[in-house]
Amino acid sequence: MRISQLYNIFQEYPRICTDTRTIEKDCLFFALKGPSFNGNEFAEQALAEGAKYVVIDEHKFNRDDARYICVPDVLTTLQELARFHRDQLTIPVIGITGTNGKTTTKELLLSVLSQKFKTLATRGNLNNHIGVPLSLLSLPKEAEIAIIEMGANHLHEIKQLCEIAKPTHGLITNVGKAHLEGFGSYEGVKQTKSELYAYLQEHQGVVFIQGDNPELLELAERKHIRNPITYGTSSKNTVQGGIIQTAPLIRIYWQSIDSVEQQEVQTQLTGTYNLENMLSAVSVGLHFGLSATQVNQGLINYVPTNNRSQIVQTDKNQIIADFYNANASSMSAALDNLSHIGSGRKAVILGDMFEMGEDSKMEHEILRDKAIKLQFDKLIFVGPTFYEIRDDRGAYFETVDHLIEELEQHPITEHTVLLKASRGMAFESILSVL
Numbered sequence: 001m002r003i004s005q006l007y008n009i010f011q012e013y014p015r016i017c018t019d020t021r022t023i024e025k026d027c028l029f030f031a032l033k034g035p036s037f038n039g040n041e042f043a044e045q046a047l048a049e050g051a052k053y054v055v056i057d058e059h060k061f062n063r064d065d066a067r068y069i070c071v072p073d074v075l076t077t078l079q080e081l082a083r084f085h086r087d088q089l090t091i092p093v094i095g096i097t098g099t100n101g102k103t104t105t106k107e108l109l110l111s112v113l114s115q116k117f118k119t120l121a122t123r124g125n126l127n128n129h130i131g132v133p134l135s136l137l138s139l140p141k142e143a144e145i146a147i148i149e150m151g152a153n154h155l156h157e158i159k160q161l162c163e164i165a166k167p168t169h170g171l172i173t174n175v176g177k178a179h180l181e182g183f184g185s186y187e188g189v190k191q192t193k194s195e196l197y198a199y200l201q202e203h204q205g206v207v208f209i210q211g212d213n214p215e216l217l218e219l220a221e222r223k224h225i226r227n228p229i230t231y232g233t234s235s236k237n238t239v240q241g242g243i244i245q246t247a248p249l250i251r252i253y254w255q256s257i258d259s260v261e262q263q264e265v266q267t268q269l270t271g272t273y274n275l276e277n278m279l280s281a282v283s284v285g286l287h288f289g290l291s292a293t294q295v296n297q298g299l300i301n302y303v304p305t306n307n308r309s310q311i312v313q314t315d316k317n318q319i320i321a322d323f324y325n326a327n328a329s330s331m332s333a334a335l336d337n338l339s340h341i342g343s344g345r346k347a348v349i350l351g352d353m354f355e356m357g358e359d360s361k362m363e364h365e366i367l368r369d370k371a372i373k374l375q376f377d378k379l380i381f382v383g384p385t386f387y388e389i390r391d392d393r394g395a396y397f398e399t400v401d402h403l404i405e406e407l408e409q410h411p412i413t414e415h416t417v418l419l420k421a422s423r424g425m426a427f428e429s430i431l432s433v434l
Helices: 003-012 039-048 074-087 102-112 131-137 156-165 187-194 194-204 213-223 272-287 292-301 328-340 357-373 383-390 399-410 427-433
Strands: 028-030 053-056 068-070 093-097 118-120 145-149 168-171 204-212 228-234 239-245 251-256 263-267 310-313 318-321 346-351 378-382 395-397 416-420
Touching: 003 074, 003 416, 028 074, 028 213, 028 272, 039 053, 074 131, 074 156, 093 102, 093 156, 093 357, 102 118, 102 145, 102 272, 102 292, 118 228, 118 263, 131 156, 156 187, 156 292, 168 194, 187 194, 187 213, 187 239, 194 204, 194 213, 204 213, 204 272, 228 272, 251 272, 251 346, 263 292, 272 292, 272 328, 292 318, 318 328, 328 346, 328 416, 346 427, 357 378, 357 383, 357 395, 378 399, 383 395, 395 399, 399 427
Parallel strands: 028 053, 053 068, 093 145, 093 168, 118 145, 168 204, 204 228, 228 239, 318 416, 346 378, 346 416, 378 395
Antiparallel strands: 239 251, 251 263, 310 318
16 A cells, blocks of 8 residues: 555544544554564554554454555554655644653743644654654644654664655754663764754755854854854844743843843743753744733743653652753753752752663763762662762662661651652652652
8 A cells, every 4th residue: 555545544533542442433554563462463553443544564463344454564554654644734844852851841842832832752752763654644734833752762763754744934942861771872962953954955945053062162163054043142143042040940031132021921930950941941932923011921831841940849849850861961060050059958869861882881880989979868779770889978779669668767857859850760650758
């Protein structure tokens, strides 16, 4: 079956499902495969539960039934269908990638642009070779702007995602040390992230760039980016801004080079590192013609969720819940932020960072030493890697369960507590004892 034929079916039944646990009536079920599952095995079940068609790629599961669509490769077909759908759209598509802050930036842009346009954005963190196609295929024809988050943990993945999503605008939040196992090196991270710049340059797209970030400026120069829209803290940028107050939530100011009036906004975010995420949203909003009032309202309306820069007030403590994910650069920024906010007693609970490659032990040592140097009132390190480098300058626990047992017997009270770790550490279970 040609993609154009499959697209005709998709237009009639425009819902895609890849999991039989979330089947919707009259959806198209794509039988994807993974290391521990084969979606082909669930095709019959998907039909029984309401799918209109199933797309499979193993003939032994095919049936003499028009509802079975057998293709050479289900994943490739999903990606080609998404690319075909993208080609039917004439709206701006904003691509976002980077090491830290992608999802927060995406949500800020969504909140701002929604003040004027029907804006759709990547759901959750569906930002990989499967998630980007699913995000594109969820775009209705009435959408006016799309925001597509692009994640990567291997070389050349951003290039592949750009070829599917075909962004007209884009930004890289930053470049840091994450997924080093997959990228091979920090230079590999930079090369892959800069593939967004390369695509936009080749297709005459618009680039937004943190104009005070030397690494991003270097990457933009490598890819021959001309006349980007810049944002940052220095006055040379198209949009310039800064922080007025930090505790417990940050208040910022911003000003466009085209306006003499400075704006002030009280946000619902914590973390000084979120300033550049908000300034990027200001830049994008102004570029698309929003008024200062609309931009400000979008910033004010954004409330962080999913344990990203969230303030959680318990009976005992004020928690900075920032443990959706972690890497060396985001960990360091979180420590800096805690050191700068307010007064009072402060506690740090750091968990292991995953996928750090051969430099993992060294990166954990660097972060531990930085936390010690900042002289917080309590220092707690959790996980096998931190436990391996334990010394007498902090409290170390090999598992989260061991830490919870300790906190139940010796609770922390009346502190501002930073919780930061890779998602796999399941730090949400610690909240109940804080």
